[in-house]
Amino acid sequence: MSRLEQIREAILSGDSGAVASIEPPSSYRGVTVHADEVEMFEGLASQEKDPRKSLHVDEVPTPELGPGEALIAVMASAINYNTVWTSIFEPLPTFKFLHRYGKLSPLAKRHDLPYHVVGSDAAGVVLRTGPGVHTWKPGDEVVAHCLNVELESPDGHNDTMLDSEQRIWGFETNFGGLAEIALVKANQLMPKPAHLTWEEAACPGLVNSTAYRQLVSRNGADMKQGDVVLIWGASGGLGSYATQYVLNGGGIPVCVVSSPAKAEICRGLGAELVIDRNAEGYKFWKDEYHQDPKEWQRFGARIRELTGGEDPDIVFEHPGRETFGASVYAARRGGTVVTCASTSGYLHQYDNRYLWMNLKRVIGSHFANYRESWEANRLIAKGLIHPTxxxxxxxxxxxxxxxxxxxxxxQGKVGVLCLAPEEGLGVRDEMTREAHLDRITLFRGA
Structure with a gap:
């Protein structure tokens, strides 16, 4: 039996002591992109680029463990849009991130390789910790958030997202979570919610923390009770958590989706106000270069029809180019557009008159700091927010x-089994699980 098989068997049996006694293997399987393939999609439109051609499963060497770091045995991971970007080499190949990081120090040089092990979510078990780590020990069941920070400059000490050397693990660093073993900083680790399976626990990390900062945190929109919140892609990876946060916080979500099935998922979460943008035929762009303000107006009127005449206090933005003009228009006077991504394109256009003359704000929000991620994970562990x-x-x-x-x-999040041999494993708290099972499984098979 190989060391990885021994590790897996020890984890499945719940024997943390045995995990600690097994030496980590010299290599493991990970999902990679290759530096010599970055031009493979040249000339193709984004939607024609196929991640199946660029993502490989390779046997790679286990990285050296440095101070303040941990190796984790990854039972399950998940797909985020940054892995899609990595796989299609947009907006630029991630090897440029790795090369830049590698210049920082001899330890960071480990990340600058001709292959990139990707993935920014993970649920698993601590295998080993490096010098200086005292909170976590081998055998601990954990999830990992994706903020990698150095904290050697003063910039990040009020908010680690402002650190001058802040990076997203598995996207701007190597040795990510779509693998049998991952390398993380110890301050990325959080307790695994005991009532969830490995794959359920792996899927909230990036998107749950992002939605928390974007909506709940004072660093984001600082949502209050009664706020009307317009949520684009409300049944997707980010939007499904945003919808839950708005409902939990006493807000009123207006969920924008693209199909009747996605509308039903939002209603299953408890949302009552739903717009199917495809069924209602919204086309915010006349052509590649010109938007249609009349469509913004029709969209705004539809929102007011649903809310009893109220415009959104907050717009939860992440599609970017396709929707941003409509978002700026739709927000109420003095309202907030908070954006964390641009999945439909980075170059946004909007009519600035609606922003400046109506005293609206645009807030940029990127992932979350450790405290925000910890609070978001705590809500999962308490059964107040659920995996999607x-x-x-x-x-x-x-x-x-x-x-x-x-x-x-x-729909929601897509999970990936790594060391876990099948779904449904890793539950330690059956009572809490049973109390929330209908919400935990709401997205299954959707």
Missing amino acids: LSRTYRMDETGQAALDVHRNVH
Whole structure:
């Protein structure tokens, strides 16, 4: 039996002592992109680029463990849009991030390789910790958030997201979570929610923390009770958590989706106000270069029809180019557009008159700091926010999983099994699980 098989068996048996006694293997399987393939999609439109061609499952060397770091045995991971970007080499190949990071120090040089092990979510078990780590020990069941910070400059000490050397693990660093073993900083680790399976626990990390900062935190929109919140892609990876936060916080979500099935998922979460943008035929762009303000007006009127005449206090933005002009228009006077991504394009256009003359604000929000991530994970552990896992793939099917996300044919989050041999494993608190099972499984099969 190989060391990885021994580790897996020890984890499945719940024997943390045995995990600590097994030496980590010298290599492991991980999902990678290759530096010599970055031009493979040259000349193709984004939607024609196929992650199945660029994502590989390779045997790679286990990285050296440095101070303040941990190696974790990854039982399950998940797909985020940054893995899609990595796989299609947009907006630029991530090897440029790794090369820049590698210049920082001899320890960071480990990340500058001709392959990139991707993935920014993970649930698993601590295998080893480096010098200076005292909070976590081998055998601890954990999830990992994706903020990698150095904190050697003063910039990040009020908010670690402002650190001058802040990076997203598995996107701007190597040795990510779509693998059998991952390398993290110890301050990325959080307790695994005991009532969830490995794959359920793996899927909230990035998107749950992002939605928390974007909506709940004072660093984001600082949502209050009664706020009307327009949520784009409300049944997707980010939007499904945003919808839950608005409902939990006493707000009023207006959920924008693209199909009747996605509308039903939002209603299953408890949302009552839903706009199916495809069914209602919204086309915010006349052509590649010109938007249609009349469509903004029709969209705003539809929102007011649903809310009893109120415009959104907050717009939860992440599609970017396709929707940003409509978002700025739709927000109420003095309202807030808070944006964390640009999945439909980075170059936004909007009519600034609606922003400046109506005293609206645009807030940029990027992932979350450790405290925000910890609070978001705590809400998962307490059964107040629930995972939105819809489907789980094997690690050798990661390319297909990424393609589903790339083409928006998924719901909620898409999980990936790494060391876990099958779904449904890892639950330690059956009572809490039973109390919330209908919400935990709401997205399954959607």
